[in-house]
Amino acid sequence: MITIKNLHKSYGKLQVLRDVSVEFGTGKVVSIIGPNGAGKTTMSKCILGMVLPDSGDIQINGQSVLKKYAYRSQIGYMPQIGKYPENMKIRQVIEMIRDIRKKEKDVDEELIGLYALEEIYDKRMGALSGGTKQKVSAALAFMFNPPILILDEPTAGLDPIAAEILKAKILKEKKRGKLILITSHIMSEIEEVSDEVLCLVDGSIKFYESIVELKAHTQEDRLSRAVAKIMNEGYHP
Numbered sequence: 001m002i003t004i005k006n007l008h009k010s011y012g013k014l015q016v017l018r019d020v021s022v023e024f025g026t027g028k029v030v031s032i033i034g035p036n037g038a039g040k041t042t043m044s045k046c047i048l049g050m051v052l053p054d055s056g057d058i059q060i061n062g063q064s065v066l067k068k069y070a071y072r073s074q075i076g077y078m079p080q081i082g083k084y085p086e087n088m089k090i091r092q093v094i095e096m097i098r099d100i101r102k103k104e105k106d107v108d109e110e111l112i113g114l115y116a117l118e119e120i121y122d123k124r125m126g127a128l129s130g131g132t133k134q135k136v137s138a139a140l141a142f143m144f145n146p147p148i149l150i151l152d153e154p155t156a157g158l159d160p161i162a163a164e165i166l167k168a169k170i171l172k173e174k175k176r177g178k179l180i181l182i183t184s185h186i187m188s189e190i191e192e193v194s195d196e197v198l199c200l201v202d203g204s205i206k207f208y209e210s211i212v213e214l215k216a217h218t219q220e221d222r223l224s225r226a227v228a229k230i231m232n233e234g235y236h237p
């Protein structure tokens, strides 16, 4: 569904993505892991068209998406920190996005309901706690039933109940055939929701394997230990 070919991106002298090539299929949750600054968010932003790579290609269903915009409606994005106009009420933000996407008939309001956002519709975005803002971001990402979701550290800042709701939603949408890419540092959570793990180190792919394969190769029954073993021992699957 998404094919990334020989992707390179530098910021000045800093090489952030070095020849990244990978394919992601449908009906899967793929977690993108790696140390701080490894290039995870940059790769996600390249897929979203928010960052233009220096070279390489990104295709969705065989079509290059570089410098194109229409494909974005196929991707729901939950940023690490959502930025909204401070003075707008939750209701206005949701109505504004609905208005932009008014052609979409298939509207998914499940997270709006589960997070009881309607009860606080008249609160202004600038007055919301970080976690509540994350709930709004999650509700918006899933709202138009996109076949692809990119979630950047989605549970960071959510309380445990809100995080469970989001994890259940991720698994539900995966079963409906969506591709869900998640950037995360929380190994227990990755183990709970993901099928596959892509690890970036210094802008290169260290490994891309299913969780089952990772555990088998490393002979570890916990993902955190499997990953630590690979990172510490220079193990190559």
Ligand SMILES: Nc1ncnc2c1ncn2[C@@H]1O[C@H](COP(=O)(O)OP(=O)(O)OP(=O)(O)O)[C@@H](O)[C@H]1O
Pocket (backbone or CB within 6 Å): 011, 014, 016, 034, 035, 036, 037, 038, 039, 040, 041, 042, 043
């Ligand atoms: N707009 C930019 N201008 C200059 N450097 C940038 C820019 N965006 C990112 N970088 C640098 O690129 C590198 C990779 O950043 P990126 O946000 O992709 O890492 P990450 O793997 O998502 O990290 P984290 O786990 O901390 O979120 C970092 O060194 C960062 O400082």
